[in-house]
Amino acid sequence: MGTFSTLLLQKTEILEIVKMSIMVSGSATIISAFIGIPLGAWMGLTDFKGRKVLLRIVYTLMALPPVLAGLLVYLLLSRSGPLGVWESLFTPTAMIIAQCLLVTPIITGLVAAAIAGKEGIIFDHALSLGASQMQATWTIIKETRSSMTAAVLTGFGRAFAEVGAVMLVGGNIRHMTRVLTTSIVLETRQGNFNIAVTLGIILLIISFVVSSIVLSNADEFKMT
Amino acid sequence: MNLFEIDEVTKKYGSRTVLDIPELKLRKDRIHAIMGPNGSGKTTLMRILNLLDTPDTGHIKFLGEDLENLQGRHLDVTRRMCMVFQRPFMFHSSVFNNVAYGLKIRKVSRPECEKKVKEVLDFVEMNSFASQLATRLSGGETQRVALARALVLRPELLLLDEPTANLDPSSVKHIEEIIRNWHQQYNTSVIIVTHNLFQAKRLADESILLINGKVVEKGKTHDFFNNPQAEESKQFLDGTMVY
Ligand SMILES: Nc1ncnc2c1ncn2[C@@H]1O[C@H](COP(=O)(O)OP(=O)(O)OP(=O)(O)O)[C@@H](O)[C@H]1O
Numbered sequence: 001m002g003t004f005s006t007l008l009l010q011k012t013e014i015l016e017i018v019k020m021s022i023m024v025s026g027s028a029t030i031i032s033a034f035i036g037i038p039l040g041a042w043m044g045l046t047d048f049k050g051r052k053v054l055l056r057i058v059y060t061l062m063a064l065p066p067v068l069a070g071l072l073v074y075l076l077l078s079r080s081g082p083l084g085v086w087e088s089l090f091t092p093t094a095m096i097i098a099q100c101l102l103v104t105p106i107i108t109g110l111v112a113a114a115i116a117g118k119e120g121i122i123f124d125h126a127l128s129l130g131a132s133q134m135q136a137t138w139t140i141i142k143e144t145r146s147s148m149t150a151a152v153l154t155g156f157g158r159a160f161a162e163v164g165a166v167m168l169v170g171g172n173i174r175h176m177t178r179v180l181t182t183s184i185v186l187e188t189r190q191g192n193f194n195i196a197v198t199l200g201i202i203l204l205i206i207s208f209v210v211s212s213i214v215l216s217n218a219d220e221f222k223m224t
Numbered sequence: 225m226n227l228f229e230i231d232e233v234t235k236k237y238g239s240r241t242v243l244d245i246p247e248l249k250l251r252k253d254r255i256h257a258i259m260g261p262n263g264s265g266k267t268t269l270m271r272i273l274n275l276l277d278t279p280d281t282g283h284i285k286f287l288g289e290d291l292e293n294l295q296g297r298h299l300d301v302t303r304r305m306c307m308v309f310q311r312p313f314m315f316h317s318s319v320f321n322n323v324a325y326g327l328k329i330r331k332v333s334r335p336e337c338e339k340k341v342k343e344v345l346d347f348v349e350m351n352s353f354a355s356q357l358a359t360r361l362s363g364g365e366t367q368r369v370a371l372a373r374a375l376v377l378r379p380e381l382l383l384l385d386e387p388t389a390n391l392d393p394s395s396v397k398h399i400e401e402i403i404r405n406w407h408q409q410y411n412t413s414v415i416i417v418t419h420n421l422f423q424a425k426r427l428a429d430e431s432i433l434l435i436n437g438k439v440v441e442k443g444k445t446h447d448f449f450n451n452p453q454a455e456e457s458k459q460f461l462d463g464t465m466v467y
């Protein structure tokens with residue numbers, strides 16, 4: 001009976017952790033997509049002064065170590081930091097902000113690269129077939145939509161699997177900011193390898209399911 | 225009225241002049257062939273005529289209209305012509321949607337659009353491919369769809385940049401027939417870039433030879449081949465030209 005109830009407790013708690021993981025990384029990815037797709041499209045489409053430098057910065061930030069993103073957000077949100085008044089350190093909000101910092105450059109960079117590689121030839125074809133500048137731009141975005149899907153997915157994968165940032169700014173507080181990756185760290189440290197491995201498998205399965213859903217939808221778009 | 229009147233047009237890439245045409249008139253309702261070695265500026269000229277690029281200097285008139293300062297009329301002018309590119313890009317969609325693209329952009333109604341696309345796909349004998357993914361077509365099929373995509377718009381001018389490069393002889397013949405039949409049926413003006421001298425002989429009313437960005441020979445195709453004036457033209461036609 002005792003073991004059964006702890007198992008039940010574990011199950012509800014695991015569910016809570018999974019929900020928190022999806023909520024945090026999902027929100028961060030959605031916000032990042034809203035910033036990164038237009039930004040990346042703009043950088044891929046227009047030739048402005050300083051574009052190369054900006055691209056290089058974005059590409060560098062794509063490889064930003066999660067702990068560094070965490071540290072930055074920590075400093076911003078800590079009591080004495082510039083955004084200390086928000087009092088959001090060690091809340092899911094802080095985790096979302098930190099993951100946005102990781103994911104936005106990834107989506108921006110991948111979208112920019114996808115568009116910059118093909119934009120000239122698509123633009124020419126669209127214009128020659130009678131498209132206006134606006135229509136041609138829209139065509140480019142449509143033509144690169146599978147790359148955009150892939151970019152968003154890569155971003156989500158990165159957020160969902162990282163531990164450094166959420167650990168620092170979330171604090172791995174039970175029932176509050178605990179997510180899959182931070183739980184794995186905790187359980188491993190405490191020697192609960194079974195649970196740690198189970199959580200790891202859950203993490204992989206969710207990643208697999210999310211990418212399968214998104215990719216199968218992307219395939220459907222392609223034939224419309 | 226002339227199809228094009230080109231006046232003092234030059235185009236540079238970096239410090240290199242790739243196009244330098246003091247004067248060139250092309251007549252309406254004809255098939256013009258442009259020939260010349262690789263890198264002689266043929267595509268550059270086609271892009272300028274299609275308003276995709278602007279020359280560095282000079283003036284161009286298309287059907288009497290000055291191509292500078294078109295402003296609000298830009299779209300009206302470009303929609304009277306259409307180019308089939310040297311390496312056609314297929315949109316990631318069905319053959320039908322690729323051919324319908326220009327019509328949709330012009331807000332043609334769905335039933336009208338379907339009728340026109342079907343007609344033109346019949347014309348190029350690609351109707352059985354209508355629902356296939358256009359990015360998976362063979363080279364010859366791609367060229368036919370690219371051609372159909374332009375023809376469906378009934379442009380007054382068709383710009384064809386090597387539409388039969390890399391095609392087998394029977395596909396070449398097929399494409400040539402499509403072009404010839406279309407021209408006869410609708411009297412469309414055509415400018416075709418080709419490396420195939422026989423193709424120019426078979427198709428074109430007038431021929432132009434471009435070397436290093438300069439027009440070295442221009443005339444009725446018959447005269448062009450039988451009585452070329454410039455030394456370079458003779459060498460080019462003999463196949464003894466050293467590029
Ligand atoms: N965007 C560009 N930037 C720099 N150089 C260019 C550009 N486009 C063309 N050129 C150069 O201009 C010259 C003419 O090119 P163009 O494409 O017009 O040649 P072409 O006659 O069409 O050759 P081909 O038979 O190989 O298609 C070439 O030397 C080419 O390298």
Ligand SMILES: [Mg+2]
Nearest residue numbers: 266267310385
């Ligand atoms: Mg060319």
